Every structure is written in structure tokens, then in C-alpha cells.
Amino acid sequence: MAPPEILSLKGVRAGYGEVAVLHGIDLSLARGETLAVVGANGAGKSTLLRAIMGQIALTGGEIAFEGRTLARFPTYHRTRLGIGYAPEGRQLFPGMSVDENLEMGAARARPAERRKRIERMFGIFPKLAALRRTHCGYLSGGEQQMVAIARALMGEPRLLLLDEPSTGLAPRVVAELYASLASLLGTGLAVLVVEQNARAALRFAGRGVVFEDGRITAQGEAKALIADRRVVSAYVGGLATPEWAGAPTEG
Amino acid sequence: MRDRIIEWSGFALVLTIGIAIAAFGSGYQAQTLFTAALFILLATGWNVISGFTGYVSFGQVSFFGVGAYVGALAMIHLDAPWYGAAAVAALGGIVLALPLGWVMLRLQGIFFALGMFGLARILQIVASSLDITGGAMGTTVAVADSVNECALVMVLAAGAALVGTYALMRTRLGLRLMALRDDAVAAQAAGVDTAAVRVTAFCISAGLGAVGGALYVWNVGYLDPNSAFNGTIELQTVLMVLAGGIGTVWGPLVGGVLISLLSTALWARFPMEQQIVLGALTMGIAVAMPGGIMAALGRIGIVRRQPICAPDVAAPAEAAPAAEAAARGGGPILSCRSLGVAFGGVVAVKGVSIEARPAEMLAVIGPNGAGKSTLFNLISGFTRATQGDVVFAGETLAALHPHLLARSGIARTFQTSRLFRSLCVWETVLLAAASVGRSRAAAMAETRRILAEIGLWEQWADLPDTLPPGRQRLLEIARALALRPRVLLLDEAMAGMSAQEIERVHAALRGAMRRGCSIVAIEHVLPAIAPLAARVHVLDFGQTIAEGVPHQVMNDPVVIEAYMGVDDQEPVHGAA
Amino acid sequence: MITFATLCVLGLLWGGVYLLMAEGLNLIYGVMKVVNLAHGDFIVLGGLLAFSLFERGGLTPIAAFPIAAGLLFLIGMAVQLGVLEQITAQGPEGELRTLLATFGLSYVVANASFLLWGSQFQSIPFLQGAVQAGPIAVPEGLLVCSLLAFGVALLVHVWLTRTITGKSVHATAQSALGAASCGLNIRRIRTLAFALGSAMAGGAGALVISLIPFQTSTGGDLTVQAFTLIALGGLGNYPGAWLAAELLGLTEVFTQYYLGSNAASAVVYVVFIGVLIFRPQGLLGRVGRV
Incomplete structure (x- = not known):
């Protein structure tokens, strides 16, 4: 009997060298749940995903996937356990075609199974079907992001981690991307999306978490957060702290 | 103080033993000593370019060989005594290194290392094919009268080389070498002419190698291409520096003594296996103890490097000169006119025009990937614009090197801090203060004033790694301010700072503005700089989407949309 | 005219030989961005092993080829796991330490052969x-x-682009993090690549010793020659390496004929330094990055 929680973080601390980035994060995700982590640059969102994938070592706390602590597993093993990861910067194989990129996502599956899964991906991202022989280095940003997500899905994960999928994409492309993602839901797949583009992510997700300086400063139902001034202030800043807003500038 | 006593008494001890052996030892002992001292000299030379400057070379033997040939020719054709031959050889090495340095030092990492290796082979082939060098058969010269004399000269030469590097590493040039090694881009931003500095280091290192070569010929009286450009020399030299501690003054001495003893012992017992052991040792040290013995000593607190031009902590700080308030407003000191650049077809910045006015702050904000940092790279000369131009103080800036821009008054910080890991707080700021043509005393006074103002004076001797992130940012700002800039470009300088630290930065920036400095500040979020900014410029997808006074811009729906994503549609998906 | 044609044919064929000796280095560089300075010494080791097999057992170089390749495969595996994997530092420091370690290794291998x-x-x-x-x-x-x-080059190309293991190696070369996110064990792939690259050096040595006499100190020259070739071709670029090999073969054969053997040995280094300075990205440049 699997526990209801697919992912749980308890007091997670992590950083780079002597610089601490995450200051004790508690977070959990249920099976099939969608969670958006939003916040400004440098708030620690990507670091959170790197910690979950074992790209950086924890300095404290614990991360468990399906009740099993992840500490001793290297990144590739976590993927094999059932976590799909589309990292920051997409990390595609530019010299390989779309087909081959997807193939690598299920390198350990049997060839027939691999082909079946690839066809399934083209069902989710129809645009990619026509580009299957194209080298990924020549795709547009939106197409590359689709390949990155599809590749993460090729391993048939139960949890999907997306790191800033909308970076550098025009608003229309972002909408298209999230529409494709929405079609994935309802199959029990849990999604944790880290986003700078708060609105797109919060509209997509069921629940939202706001990060500021490596801490969670607000959380709740995603739709409610969209309108929350605290979210706006975490990004653009200031709207929630009006003491300077109309003040004359220093001279 | 204790460290200095250990250093110098150790040095004096080794030197005394060396001189004693040279004076009273047997011929065999003197010959062994000569070889050891020769290697220490070569190791010291290699350490200058590969250790302090960070350009690892596998062809240092080139200069040894060239020195040997020049020395031999001077002895044969000019009847030069050993010191004359050594001097001519040093000159020859430097003359060769000057043009070579300009070319070879454009290479980095493996390319430079292997390029030097190739150079040694080319020189070996050249030496085998020329008549003047005696071709492949080699040439003979008048050998020295006594081995003991050779050993004495060599010991003194090696000692002088060590004292010389010690002195070099107490100067501002030493500071620049280390800065270049740690981060060449940041060094340029601090006003260091990296090309000149590395060529200088290359020449010094070449000169030392060449002297070693000339004295070697004097000692053995015979020279052929194989012994002049012998790869074994390279291995021992590299290994000695690695074992002792690469990039430390005393590393070549410590490693040289140890490895010489080891290789002599090996040669006596296992001549065939000697090279295998030395190679394996090189491998082992590269893998397991990259800092060598000096780093190990440093970790337990012995013989750490002392800060360069350290301040007199006891002396009271001079009162900061009252800043004469500069007139505010007026014409722009810096203006970018429809600036643009594209990378591989992707437009990063397009048609951006900004103006920075004296004594005023302009904030540039925008979401991730909006092109903010690219804009700074264009202004500070790290990236060439493909469109538009930058006018600074009435002149159009075209293709100027970053270090020249830094010296002429455009200072910058970097989005992720780029500090010099081996320079302490004091040295980091001093490096910049000294690169704008101040005297040593003035640079030190300025450094002290800035550190006091920004609140880092207490930590002047700390290394950047040991500072919390907010302090690292402060240090980067201090380094930029030490250039006495007329325009200061801050790239997300206040990210990750505590409220107290932001307070300090604000004070320092206000001070700079009072002196007439214009500030352009990139921030991802506005609150950190809003109290200082007179105007705000918003970028998205490389283009200007809004500009104006802070409160007006921050309530602009276009801006909020750029940050948060568009708001003109229904949710694509409800709660899952 | 006949001379010219002969020189051209010889140059092209020598190009093939140079390619054979550089392919392993190219594979290793492509995957790990490591230049193995002991590569030439591996070639010499493979060659001398074939020599002994010929002397003692009467084996032809063709028969010695798999044996030399197999031995060097094991040595490569040991070096990767025992030495290079132990260097955990990233960036320039890691690169430097790896370089120094293989520098030491080259002396170990050369002198063990000696x-x-x-x-x-x-x-x-x-x-x-x-x-x-x-x-x-x-x-x-x-x-x-x-x-x-050319057979080996083709085989490697097919392996890298047609088989799933080969593609994993190719993928790791392009993005290690991407490969890890695909569930690929990068450490194992790196070890495989280094061992294979070393095996290719050993195999090449076994064949080439019938064309060029080897001495234990030949290794350094062979390393630089191989590096020149892959640098000229654009590091890690396989078609580029082939083109570069042909150019180098032609250059050397013509130099040898018209300017003598001293000039021919120097020309490799001259080309080498020229490449480093004028075309560090290689003849064909690089495929655009994501």
C-alpha cells in the first residue's frame, strides 16, 4: 500500500559551498496533485528541484519519494524510481533528432515499448510529430521545451518536475505549452512546476507555493494565489509595501 | 609574524646547507646539489606562469633549451664568462617570450599546455637542423673549472629566484597575477590589463628557465637537442611545484628539495623505475592533494600567504575627505543609442536607448532573460554591439577593452559574484584602487576608506569564500567603487542581502552619487533600489517596454504582465 | 604528374592511419572533455605488445589487434575508475588536475614500456x-x-548513432545532466568511453607499428599528432576529424617529399600551433548549442 504522499520534504536545507539557499523547506505532494512553486530570481526554486534530483547535496532535512528516503540515490537512479525531470536550460541533446532525444528518455525500455511511448508523446505534443527527424539544436524554444518535457515523460514517471518551462517563451507559446500539460493530468501523474511566470503556472496548478529567499512565504490554492498581492510583491515588489511607492526619490 | 620567521629561517637553513655542500662537499655531492638547485630554479620559473598566473605549460623546457643554446653560443663565440652567458641567455629567453607570449597566451587551458609542448618539439627539431647549434650531434663548450663552483652559483641563482618571486608577490603586479588566475573577466572589470600582465609573467618565467639552461651548459660542457629539450626535465619541474604547492612562493623550494632527494635516492637504487614513480607521484598529487605540502601546512595554520601591501591596522583611519557635492542633473554622462546585439540569430537586446545622468540612479528591471545583463556586457565592453552605439562623457565608445573602460570610469559588478578566491578583502579592493593610476599609498588609503564606508573593514584579511553571500556582494561593490567610477553598473547587486547590508550599500551608493557618480542598477525586483532610483527602465524580450519614475512604472499593467504572465484568458486548467 | 598523383594517394592513405590513431582520443574528448596525454603512450604500448606477440608467438598485427585493444580497454577502465573519477573538482580546476594527472600517467606508461x-x-x-x-x-x-x-571510423559512427548504448554515450557527451535525467548512469558511460578510447589507441598501435617503427619515447609525438588532428577537426567532431586527417596526411607527405624529413616532423607542430591560434573551433566549427 503506497502512502498517499508521493513526495515529501522535511526541513530541507541545501546550498552551494558555504552559501545556503534553502532554509528548511517543508513541502509535500499527493499522488496526482499539481503544485506550482513561484517566486523571484534567486529565491531558491531551481535549487529545490536540484535537491530533489540529487544534483546538490542536502545540508539538512530529508526528501522522500513514495515513502522512501532518496538520500543515497544518485540522480539517474531517482529517475529510474519514477521521477521525471525537465531541468533548467532544457539540457537536450542538440546533435540528436527529436526521436532520438525521446528514445534516450526510455533507454532502458525494450525497443517496441520505446516506440509505443514515443507515439504517445506525439499524441500529447502533436507539433513534435512533424519534427521527429529534426535535430533539436534547430528547434524553436517552445518546441525544445516540449521535447524536454516529453523526454522526461518517456520514463513513465509518477512525478514530473519542471524547471521554468516558460523561460524565454512568448506568452502565446507558454499558453500552448501549459494546455498540452493539462492534457496529462487525471492519470495519477503528480506535477511540481517551478516557475517565474507565476500566472501561467498558478492557473495550471491546483496548489501554489511562494518562495522568497529560500523560504516559503505563502501557500494555498493556486487560483487564490493569483490574486494575492503577496505574490505580486514577491516578484515585482513594493505593491504590498507602499511606504516608498509614492515617496520622492532621494537626492 | 610567526609565519614569516618560519619561512625565512627555513629558507636560510636550506640555503646554508646548500652553500656548505657547495663549498666543502665532494664532487658527486656538489653535482647532485647542482642538479637539485637547477630544478628549483626551473620550478620557480614554471610556478610564475603556471602557478601564479594559472597558465599551465608543458613546454617550459623550451626556455631551458633556448637558454642553454644561447649560453653555449655566447661562450663559444663571445668568449663570455658564465655570468655573461647567463645574462645573454636570460635576455634571449625574454626576447623569445615576448612575441610568443602575445600569441600563445591567447590560448587557454589544455590548448596552451599542449601548444607549449608542441613549441618545445619544434625548437628541438630546429636545433637539430641548424649548423650553428651543431645539429643533432650537439656542440661542446668550455666546461666550468670545478663542480663546486657550479653548485655554489646554482644555489645562489635558485635562492635569488625564490627571493625574487617572494618580492614579486608582495607587489601590485603579484596581486594582478593572482587576480588573473582566479578570474580573468573580473580582473578586467577591476581595470587589470590581463594581456600585459600575463606576458610579463611569461617573460619572467622564460628568463628564469633560460638562466637555468645557460648554467647547465656551463656545468656539463656539452649540449645536444635531446638534452636541451628533454621531457624528463618537464616532468620533474612540474612534479616539484605540485608537490610543494602550486601558486605558492615556497612551493618550488619545498617540493624541489623533497623531490630531488627522492629522485636521487631512486636513481641510486632503481634507475629504471625512477620515472614511473615520479609519474605516478604526479598523478597521485593531482588527484589527492592538489595544493601540495604548502596547502596542507596552510590548513593547519602554518605559513599562510600574507596579504599584499597589508594595512597598518593600528593606525587610525584618516577621516574621509568631505565629498564635494557634485551638481546633479545636467547632460547624460552615458547614453546608449538604440543598442542591439544578437547571438546566433537570437536577438538578445534590440533598440535599447538609455541615459545615465551624473549623481543619479537609473534602475533597469525586467523578468528573467529580458536582456539586462547583456545590456551591461555591451556597455562595459565584454560583448560587442551589432547595432547602435554607446556614448560616454561625450565620446563614442568603440571596441575598447574592458579594462580600459574600467579605468576610464565605467565600473561594473556581475550578476553572480565574481570574486578572486585567493585574494583577501583588502587585496580585492586594493587591486582595483591601484589600477587607476594612484600611488601605492593613495591606493591603500582609498581602499581603507571604502572598506570603512561599506562596513567591511573589520574583515579586511578574510578570504571571499568565508564571507556570507551578502558580504560577498558588498565586496564586489567595494571593488567597483575603488575604480572611482563616473558610471557604476550594478548587476543585481543586492540579491541575497540582509536589510542591514542593503542599508550599508545604500549609504555607499549615496556617497558615490554625492561625488557625482552615475549609477545604473539592474535588479530583478525593485524594492531593493527603489528608494535610490530616480528613474526606472523596464526591459522584456530585449526591448524597452516601459520607463519613468518608480511608482508610475510599478503600477503599469504592462510591467506587471511582463513579470507575472498575461492575464487575458481563462485558466487553462482548474485545480487538479 | 605521376609523382604528384602518387603523393596524393599516399597522403590520403596516411591520413587514414593518422585518423586511426586519433579516433580514441576524439571519443574520449567528445564524452568527457578530457584530453588524455597518455594517448600516444597507449598507442606505443599496443604496438610494442603486438611486436612481442609477433616475435614470440608469430601473431600477425591483425591477430594482435583484438588482444592489444582488449588489454588497453582494461587499462583504460582502471585509469578512469582509479584516477580520473577521483577528481571531483569542476570547471577549470578539474580540467587542470585531470590534465596533470594524465601528464603523470603518460610518463608512467612510457617508462613502464621502456x-x-x-x-x-x-x-x-x-x-x-x-x-x-x-x-x-x-x-x-x-x-x-x-x-x-575507415572501417573503425565507420563502426564507431554507426555505434554512436544507431545503437542505444552508443547513443547514450553520444547523449552524455552533449549534456551530462540531460543524460542523468534520462536515467543514464553517467559514471558507467564515462568509464565505457574512456576504456573504448584507450582500446582504440591500443588497437591502432598494433597495426601502425608495421608502418612506423615505435620507440617508447614516440608517445609524446603521437599524442600531439592525434590532438592536432582532432583539434583541427573540431574537438569531438567525427566528420571533421576525418577531413583533418586527410589534410594532415597530405601536408606531411608533400612536406616530406619536397622539404625533407626534419621539416615533415616539424610540420605537424606548426599545423598544431596554427590550428590552436587561428581555428580553435576546428575546420567545420561546431553544431549550434541548445
């Missing part, structure tokens, strides 16, 4: 005849080595 085989030049008299192609006489040994070089 211990076993001494310092004489060794060669295997094998396929000494010539094939007459019209007016041009082509040495058999050269032809066989050259054809094998």
Missing part, C-alpha cells in the same frame, strides 16, 4: 609488398591500415 621493451625502435615486417594501381604503387601495409581506419 622497462619491458627497452629503448630500441621496433617494427613488424608485415605486408611489405605493394599494390599496383595503374602507374601508382601503393604499399600494402599502408592500404590495409588505412582501410581498417
Whole structure:
């Protein structure tokens, strides 16, 4: 009997060298749940995903996937356990075609199974079907992001981690991307999306978490957060702290 | 103080033993000593370019060989005594290194290392094919009268080389070498002419190698291409520096003594296996103890490097000169006119025009990937614009090197801090203060004033790694301010700072503005700089989407949309 | 005219031989961005091993090829796991330490060979005849080595682009993090790549010793020659390396004929430094990055 929680973080601390980035994060995700982590640059969102994938070592706390602590597993093993990861910067194989990129996502599956899964991906991202022989280095940003997500899905994960999928994409492309993602839901797949583009992510997700300086400063139902001034202030800043807003500038 | 006593008494001890052996030892002992001292000299030379400057070379033997040939020719054709031959050889090495340095030092990492290796082979082939060098058969010269004399000269030469590097590493040039090694881009931003500095280091290192070569010929009286450009020399030299501690003054001495003893012992017992052991040792040290013995000593607190031009902590700080308030407003000191650049077809910045006015702050904000940092790279000369131009103080800036821009008054910080890991707080700021043509005393006074103002004076001797992130940012700002800039470009300088630290930065920036400095500040979020900014410029997808006074811009729906994503549609998906 | 044509044919064939000796280095660089300075010493080791097999057991270089390759595969695996994997530092520091470690390794390998085989030049008299192609006489040994070089190059290319293991290696070369996110064990892939690259060096040595006499100190020259070739081709670029090999072969054969053998040995280094300075990205440049 699997526990209801697919992912749980308890007091997670992590950083780079002597610089601490995450200051004790508690977070959990249920099976099939969608969670958006939003916040400004440098708030620690990507670091959170790197910690979950074992790209950086924890300095404290614990991360468990399906009740099993992840500490001793290297990144590739976590993927094999059932976590799909589309990292920051997409990390595609530019010299390989779309087909081959997807193939690598299920390198350990049997060839027939691999082909079946690839066809399934083209069902989710129809645009990619026509580009299957194209080298990924020549795709547009939106197409590359689709390949990155599809590749993460090729391993048939139960949890999907997306790191800033909308970076550098025009608003229309972002909408298209999230529409494709929405079609994935309802199959029990849990999604944790880290986003700078708060609105797109919060509209997509069921629940939202706001990060500021490596801490969670607000959380709740995603739709409610969209309108929350605290979210706006975490990004653009200031709207929630009006003491300077109309003040004359220093001279 | 204790460290200095250990250093110098150790040095004096080794030197005394060396001189004693040279004076009273047997011929065999003197010959062994000569070889050891020769290697220490070569190791010291290699350490200058590969250790302090960070350009690892596998062809240092080139200069040894060239020195040997020049020395031999001077002895044969000019009847030069050993010191004359050594001097001519040093000159020859430097003359060769000057043009070579300009070319070879454009290479980095493996390319430079292997390029030097190739150079040694080319020189070996050249030496085998020329008549003047005696071709492949080699040439003979008048050998020295006594081995003991050779050993004495060599010991003194090696000692002088060590004292010389010690002195070099107490100067501002030493500071620049280390800065270049740690981060060449940041060094340029601090006003260091990296090309000149590395060529200088290359020449010094070449000169030392060449002297070693000339004295070697004097000692053995015979020279052929194989012994002049012998790869074994390279291995021992590299290994000695690695074992002792690469990039430390005393590393070549410590490693040289140890490895010489080891290789002599090996040669006596296992001549065939000697090279295998030395190679394996090189491998082992590269893998397991990259800092060598000096780093190990440093970790337990012995013989750490002392800060360069350290301040007199006891002396009271001079009162900061009252800043004469500069007139505010007026014409722009810096203006970018429809600036643009594209990378591989992707437009990063397009048609951006900004103006920075004296004594005023302009904030540039925008979401991730909006092109903010690219804009700074264009202004500070790290990236060439493909469109538009930058006018600074009435002149159009075209293709100027970053270090020249830094010296002429455009200072910058970097989005992720780029500090010099081996320079302490004091040295980091001093490096910049000294690169704008101040005297040593003035640079030190300025450094002290800035550190006091920004609140880092207490930590002047700390290394950047040991500072919390907010302090690292402060240090980067201090380094930029030490250039006495007329325009200061801050790239997300206040990210990750505590409220107290932001307070300090604000004070320092206000001070700079009072002196007439214009500030352009990139921030991802506005609150950190809003109290200082007179105007705000918003970028998205490389283009200007809004500009104006802070409160007006921050309530602009276009801006909020750029940050948060568009708001003109229904949710694509409800709660899952 | 005949001379010119002969030189061209010889140059192209020698290009194949150079390619054979550089392919392993290219594979290793492509995957790990590591230049193995002991590569040439691996070639020499493979060659001298083939020499002993020929002397003692009468094995032809073709028969010695798999044995030399197999031995170097094991050595490569040991070096990767025992030495290079132990260097955990990233960025320039990691690169530097790796370089210094392989620098030390090259002396270990060269001098171990010296211990076993001494310092004489060794060669295997094998396929000494010539094939007459019209007016041009082509040495058999050269032809066989050259054809094998293209065979191996083709095989590696097919392996990297057609099999799933080969593609994993290729993928890891392009993005290690991407590969790890695909569930690929990067450490194992790196070890495989280094071992294979070393095996290719050993195999190449076993064949080439019938064309070029080897001495234990030849390794350094072979390393630079191989590095020149892959740098000229654009590091990690396989078609580029082939083109570069042909150019280098032609250059050397023509220099040798018109300017003598001293100039021919120097020309590699001159090309090498020229490449580093004027075309560090190689002849063909690089594929655009994501």
C-alpha cells in the first residue's frame, strides 16, 4: 500500500559551498496533485528541484519519494524510481533528432515499448510529430521545451518536475505549452512546476507555493494565489509595501 | 609574524646547507646539489606562469633549451664568462617570450599546455637542423673549472629566484597575477590589463628557465637537442611545484628539495623505475592533494600567504575627505543609442536607448532573460554591439577593452559574484584602487576608506569564500567603487542581502552619487533600489517596454504582465 | 604528374592511419572533455605488445589487434575508475588536475614500456609488398591500415548513432545532466568511453607499428599528432576529424617529399600551433548549442 504522499520534504536545507539557499523547506505532494512553486530570481526554486534530483547535496532535512528516503540515490537512479525531470536550460541533446532525444528518455525500455511511448508523446505534443527527424539544436524554444518535457515523460514517471518551462517563451507559446500539460493530468501523474511566470503556472496548478529567499512565504490554492498581492510583491515588489511607492526619490 | 620567521629561517637553513655542500662537499655531492638547485630554479620559473598566473605549460623546457643554446653560443663565440652567458641567455629567453607570449597566451587551458609542448618539439627539431647549434650531434663548450663552483652559483641563482618571486608577490603586479588566475573577466572589470600582465609573467618565467639552461651548459660542457629539450626535465619541474604547492612562493623550494632527494635516492637504487614513480607521484598529487605540502601546512595554520601591501591596522583611519557635492542633473554622462546585439540569430537586446545622468540612479528591471545583463556586457565592453552605439562623457565608445573602460570610469559588478578566491578583502579592493593610476599609498588609503564606508573593514584579511553571500556582494561593490567610477553598473547587486547590508550599500551608493557618480542598477525586483532610483527602465524580450519614475512604472499593467504572465484568458486548467 | 598523383594517394592513405590513431582520443574528448596525454603512450604500448606477440608467438598485427585493444580497454577502465573519477573538482580546476594527472600517467606508461621493451625502435615486417594501381604503387601495409581506419571510423559512427548504448554515450557527451535525467548512469558511460578510447589507441598501435617503427619515447609525438588532428577537426567532431586527417596526411607527405624529413616532423607542430591560434573551433566549427 503506497502512502498517499508521493513526495515529501522535511526541513530541507541545501546550498552551494558555504552559501545556503534553502532554509528548511517543508513541502509535500499527493499522488496526482499539481503544485506550482513561484517566486523571484534567486529565491531558491531551481535549487529545490536540484535537491530533489540529487544534483546538490542536502545540508539538512530529508526528501522522500513514495515513502522512501532518496538520500543515497544518485540522480539517474531517482529517475529510474519514477521521477521525471525537465531541468533548467532544457539540457537536450542538440546533435540528436527529436526521436532520438525521446528514445534516450526510455533507454532502458525494450525497443517496441520505446516506440509505443514515443507515439504517445506525439499524441500529447502533436507539433513534435512533424519534427521527429529534426535535430533539436534547430528547434524553436517552445518546441525544445516540449521535447524536454516529453523526454522526461518517456520514463513513465509518477512525478514530473519542471524547471521554468516558460523561460524565454512568448506568452502565446507558454499558453500552448501549459494546455498540452493539462492534457496529462487525471492519470495519477503528480506535477511540481517551478516557475517565474507565476500566472501561467498558478492557473495550471491546483496548489501554489511562494518562495522568497529560500523560504516559503505563502501557500494555498493556486487560483487564490493569483490574486494575492503577496505574490505580486514577491516578484515585482513594493505593491504590498507602499511606504516608498509614492515617496520622492532621494537626492 | 610567526609565519614569516618560519619561512625565512627555513629558507636560510636550506640555503646554508646548500652553500656548505657547495663549498666543502665532494664532487658527486656538489653535482647532485647542482642538479637539485637547477630544478628549483626551473620550478620557480614554471610556478610564475603556471602557478601564479594559472597558465599551465608543458613546454617550459623550451626556455631551458633556448637558454642553454644561447649560453653555449655566447661562450663559444663571445668568449663570455658564465655570468655573461647567463645574462645573454636570460635576455634571449625574454626576447623569445615576448612575441610568443602575445600569441600563445591567447590560448587557454589544455590548448596552451599542449601548444607549449608542441613549441618545445619544434625548437628541438630546429636545433637539430641548424649548423650553428651543431645539429643533432650537439656542440661542446668550455666546461666550468670545478663542480663546486657550479653548485655554489646554482644555489645562489635558485635562492635569488625564490627571493625574487617572494618580492614579486608582495607587489601590485603579484596581486594582478593572482587576480588573473582566479578570474580573468573580473580582473578586467577591476581595470587589470590581463594581456600585459600575463606576458610579463611569461617573460619572467622564460628568463628564469633560460638562466637555468645557460648554467647547465656551463656545468656539463656539452649540449645536444635531446638534452636541451628533454621531457624528463618537464616532468620533474612540474612534479616539484605540485608537490610543494602550486601558486605558492615556497612551493618550488619545498617540493624541489623533497623531490630531488627522492629522485636521487631512486636513481641510486632503481634507475629504471625512477620515472614511473615520479609519474605516478604526479598523478597521485593531482588527484589527492592538489595544493601540495604548502596547502596542507596552510590548513593547519602554518605559513599562510600574507596579504599584499597589508594595512597598518593600528593606525587610525584618516577621516574621509568631505565629498564635494557634485551638481546633479545636467547632460547624460552615458547614453546608449538604440543598442542591439544578437547571438546566433537570437536577438538578445534590440533598440535599447538609455541615459545615465551624473549623481543619479537609473534602475533597469525586467523578468528573467529580458536582456539586462547583456545590456551591461555591451556597455562595459565584454560583448560587442551589432547595432547602435554607446556614448560616454561625450565620446563614442568603440571596441575598447574592458579594462580600459574600467579605468576610464565605467565600473561594473556581475550578476553572480565574481570574486578572486585567493585574494583577501583588502587585496580585492586594493587591486582595483591601484589600477587607476594612484600611488601605492593613495591606493591603500582609498581602499581603507571604502572598506570603512561599506562596513567591511573589520574583515579586511578574510578570504571571499568565508564571507556570507551578502558580504560577498558588498565586496564586489567595494571593488567597483575603488575604480572611482563616473558610471557604476550594478548587476543585481543586492540579491541575497540582509536589510542591514542593503542599508550599508545604500549609504555607499549615496556617497558615490554625492561625488557625482552615475549609477545604473539592474535588479530583478525593485524594492531593493527603489528608494535610490530616480528613474526606472523596464526591459522584456530585449526591448524597452516601459520607463519613468518608480511608482508610475510599478503600477503599469504592462510591467506587471511582463513579470507575472498575461492575464487575458481563462485558466487553462482548474485545480487538479 | 605521376609523382604528384602518387603523393596524393599516399597522403590520403596516411591520413587514414593518422585518423586511426586519433579516433580514441576524439571519443574520449567528445564524452568527457578530457584530453588524455597518455594517448600516444597507449598507442606505443599496443604496438610494442603486438611486436612481442609477433616475435614470440608469430601473431600477425591483425591477430594482435583484438588482444592489444582488449588489454588497453582494461587499462583504460582502471585509469578512469582509479584516477580520473577521483577528481571531483569542476570547471577549470578539474580540467587542470585531470590534465596533470594524465601528464603523470603518460610518463608512467612510457617508462613502464621502456622497462619491458627497452629503448630500441621496433617494427613488424608485415605486408611489405605493394599494390599496383595503374602507374601508382601503393604499399600494402599502408592500404590495409588505412582501410581498417575507415572501417573503425565507420563502426564507431554507426555505434554512436544507431545503437542505444552508443547513443547514450553520444547523449552524455552533449549534456551530462540531460543524460542523468534520462536515467543514464553517467559514471558507467564515462568509464565505457574512456576504456573504448584507450582500446582504440591500443588497437591502432598494433597495426601502425608495421608502418612506423615505435620507440617508447614516440608517445609524446603521437599524442600531439592525434590532438592536432582532432583539434583541427573540431574537438569531438567525427566528420571533421576525418577531413583533418586527410589534410594532415597530405601536408606531411608533400612536406616530406619536397622539404625533407626534419621539416615533415616539424610540420605537424606548426599545423598544431596554427590550428590552436587561428581555428580553435576546428575546420567545420561546431553544431549550434541548445
